[in-house]
Structure formats: structure tokens, C-alpha cells
Amino acid sequence: IFRRRRLTINYNKKETTMVSYVLTTLLLAIQTVRISTTTVTAIDTETPYIPQHGSTYYFEAQHSNAVWPECKYRFVSYPSTCDAVDLWQGVGVNQEITLLAIDTNEDEDGVNTTWRLETNCGVSIGYSKSCGNTDIGTVGITATAVGSDVWRLASTGNFAEWNFEAVNRSDCQDKFITFNSDCNMHALALGDNNRDFLMHPVSASVDNPTVHHIATSNSQGCADPFVWKDPDDTAGTPYKMICTGGNISLYSSPKIGRDREDSFTYEGPMLGNPKPNWASDSNRWAPENIPLGDGKNLAIFSSPQSNGVHRMGVVLSVDGAKSRKWNTYSSNILALDLPNTEGGGEIDGHFFKDGDKTYVLWKTDDNAGGAMYTRLWMHEVSISLEDEDLLQLVGEPVMILDSTGLWWIDSWVEGGSLIEGPQLIKHGIYYYLFFASGKYCQPSYSQGVARSTSIFGPYSKLGVPLLSTGSVGIGSNGVKLIGPGHASFIQDEIGSWFSIFHASEGLNCNRYPYVERLLWTDDYWPVVVTNPFTTPTPTPLPSSAPVAAPVA
DSSP states (O other): OOOOEEEOOOOOOOOSSHHHHHHHHHHHHHHHHHHTTTSOOOEEEOOTTSOOTTOEEEEEEOOTTOOTTSSOOOEEEOOTTOOOOEEESSOSGGGOEEEEEOSOOBOTTSOBOEEEEEOTTSOBOEEOSSTTOOOEEOOBOOGGGTTTTOEEEEEOSSTTEEEEEEGGGTTOSOOEEEEOSSTTOOBEEEESSOOOEEEEEEEOOTTSOOEEOBSBTTOOOOSSOEEEEOTTOOSSOOEEEEOSSTTOEEEEESSOOSSGGGOBEEEEESBOSOOOGGGOSSOOEEEEEEEEETTEEEEEEEEEOTTSOEEEEEEEESSOSOTTOBOEEOSSOOOOOOTTSTTOOEEEEEEEEETTEEEEEEEEOGGGGTOSSOEEEEEEEEEOTTSTTSEEEEEEEEEEEESOSOTTOOOSSTTOOOEEEEEEEEETTEEEEEEEESOTTSTTOEEEEEEESSTTOOOEEOSSOSBOTTTOOEETTSOBEEEEEEEEEEEOTTSOEEEEEEEEESSSSOEEEEEEEEEEOTTSOEEEOOOOSOOOOOOOOOSSSOOBOOOO
């Protein structure tokens, strides 16, 4: 049967120079000692980026350091006739490949390693067993050539990155799927160089979809969920959640988990009255909160101004994280007017505390002004509860990430890309900058992440989304989840990490909150566990029925 891959935390990372390698190794060793008492040990789990029987994927060729849209011929592809295989410059039905496990060969992590790669035509991608023929394709063969479509998928050691070996060419030098380093070439063939491919989930097996449970007790909606742990809680419900819209719904829970019994209970509206002019419009977006101790909490959200542009302000509670207690508002919006922001305003504020410094992150709403890409910013702030503005900006803003470089990020602006909803955490030596991407309430909406050893960057983006429509399952009502993202991330009292994200059940904009585990891979990237159950037993390789592959 299928087994689940073991993910461990193992701090040891190569860097590009000898100096940085030595420094990083020392820091990693220190961090290993520092976090060993709070980190959950190795956990058996399945993730959407471990090959799953019956699941469908896109496979993206890795062209060294080429950043999208460089080297557009990236995706393993076949025509509608399914009579050839090469690389193509976009994704769609002719780039969908379904993995069918054919035996129980497993690697040391318990991951099934041998597969058939099935096209939408029902034929498999195969090869000749003759060492003199290095073609790959989907041409039918006779029963005597059974096995010439068997591939071994081997992890490169990097998250979501795999290569393909023709199992029944073990005596041949050329047995790996390879491609030309010339970006203008799109042929695929067998070679002696095992080139790497990123795996992008398109859909999970219909035989065993993950069921995600709405994380509110009465199945209330919650867009842009933000969760934190209240250090001043005395009611036994320390985990708080707030959501976009109106007077900002406040929920609480005694614990964090994906099961129904761990749901959040509605406590009432967060905001009290009266509200100042800057917060008078009820279309309030993406609230977040930072606990200050002694019952004090400072929340940030954006609200439309008289010109329709969203700007951000803050509101204080001095009487705990309770309904309607956030009632002391800043006298004005944050003065974050930046050059070249296309007049889109600022949204999705996020507090981050690093040592004795506090920062605010946000998205300039560039796409609202028609810009082709959007940006995330960071500004140091000083919290001053005696000041009528509650926050003072310190120094200058820093742009820490933009939306370019990843093919799966789109925008409401045609041909553009969009990221939003920044969340920053520190884990080990890395700062992890999470972001939502694409068009909200649409299948393209997803959750990504970038990381850096410096708080101000540069940040390197992970090449695959943490959450996507293709990587999640169904709701309790059996309907496919659409557009997962705008997540928050929290660590519970025993050191386990969780992601709380919203998604719609079906293609609508009724967004609900869901909770899933967050783990860390061997190469120090986070991964959201969106299919925590075993998959069906692999299908045995037929002994006589025809399969599809090139003629030997």
C-alpha cells in the first residue's frame, strides 16, 4: 500500500559562497539547539507535493536560474491527439498528467517510486527499451512491450522537485527525461542527465478526496481570517480569530485543530462605537491584531475613504480581546503615501515583532490603479498608546517583495500578477514571508511563500504554491474548495504550526475558514498538509494488456 512521507526538521543549508555557508552552518547549529525543546519531532504525513496515486499534475522543467517569463517552454505537454511529448509555454488540459502507481516500490521515506504517466487520452508516456532509441512519446505498442511506460520518480531533495528515470532501461546510459538548456528548444528525450521538474497539483484523486471542515462552530463565513493567541485570556479560549467585513467578527477557541470539535465560536463584533470618519465605511478589509499585554490589543484594518480608496488605520482595546472592546481609534489613517503606487491605496496590514522592534507590513493596492504587478512593504513603527494616532512611523518604508517571477500568479489586470495578504514569521534562521496571490474567489487564488535570512530581504520565492485549488479537497458538503488563501499562521502551545485560510465551497464568493497543519521539509520550506489520509492501493502493472509507448 501507499505509505506516507516522513518530513523532518533538519537544519543544514548550503549557501552560494563559502563565507555565507560557514556562517549559516554555525547559525543553523545554534538554532537546532535553541528550538529543539519546542519543535515537534518527525511526523508521518502526506502532502500534495508527494506523488499521489490517481492525482493529476503539471510538471515544470527547471531551467537553472531562469525566472518566469524567461524560458517559457517549461511544461511537459502533448497535443490533443496525444501522439507526441515535448515542452510547452502554458498550462491547460494538454499538460495534465495523472500519476498511476503500479507497484509497491518505495524509497527510504516510504514514498512509492514507480509510476505510469497517463495523458488525458488514456495512454501513457513511454519509451523504447532499445538503448539506441532515446525518444519518448505516446505511441501504442503491443503486449510484448509491457513495462516500457514505467517511470521512477526520484526527489531531488528540494521541495516539490522531482526527476524521471525509465525503469526498464536500467542497462542503458540514457534513461532520464531530459531537455535542452536552450530556452528556445522544447524537445524532450532520454539522456544521461537527470533534469529536474517542479510538481504542480491540478486535482487530487477522486477516489479519496480530503474533506476540509469549516472552522467555525455554526459554519459561519470568514474571509481573510487572522488568528492569534491571547496571552491575557482567562476564559479558557485563548485562540482568537477575526475576519473581513462590517464590524469585524470576533471568534474564539480553546485550541487549534482541523477537526470539528476544535471550531471557533462567535463572540460578537470586534469594533465598538463611535467610529471616526476614516473608519466609517463598513467595507472594512483584512483586520489583524497584536496583543500588547495587560489586556491591551491593537488592531489594524483598511477602510474606503471618501474617494473610494482603501487606507489603513488602527484601533485599541484596553479591556481584553472581547467583543466591542476595540473602541479607541487612531485619529487618522497611517501616512503611507508612497510614490509610484498608481493611487491604489494600502490594504492587508500585518504586525510583526522582531526582538524589541515592531513592524507593519502591507500591500500597496497597485492593481486597483491598473498596475501590472503589486508590491509588499514593511515599515518600522513605534506604538504609543498616549498618542492620538497610536502608531508612529520610524524611518522609511522598504519594498520587500513584488508579484513577478511565478507563472501561476495572475491578476485582475490582464497579463499582470498580484500578491497580497503578507504574513511574516521567524523560524530557525529564516524569515518566512507568506502571501496570497491571484484573483480572490477564483480558481487561481492561492497561497505562496518566500524566505530570507534578513528581515528586509532579499526574499526568494518558493516555486510552487503552498495552497492552491489543485492541492485542496472538498468541503463537508462534498463540493470542491476553490481559491484557498489569505492565510494566517500560528504555533500552538506544544509547538505545532497551523495554517488558517479561507476558501469557497464551489465557484462563488462565500468564503469560509479552514485549518490545516503546517510542517517543515528537509530543505526548510513550510508545507501545508492538505491530504492527511492514506491513498488507495496502487494498481498492479498488467501482465498482458496493451499499454502505450513508442515502438521499440
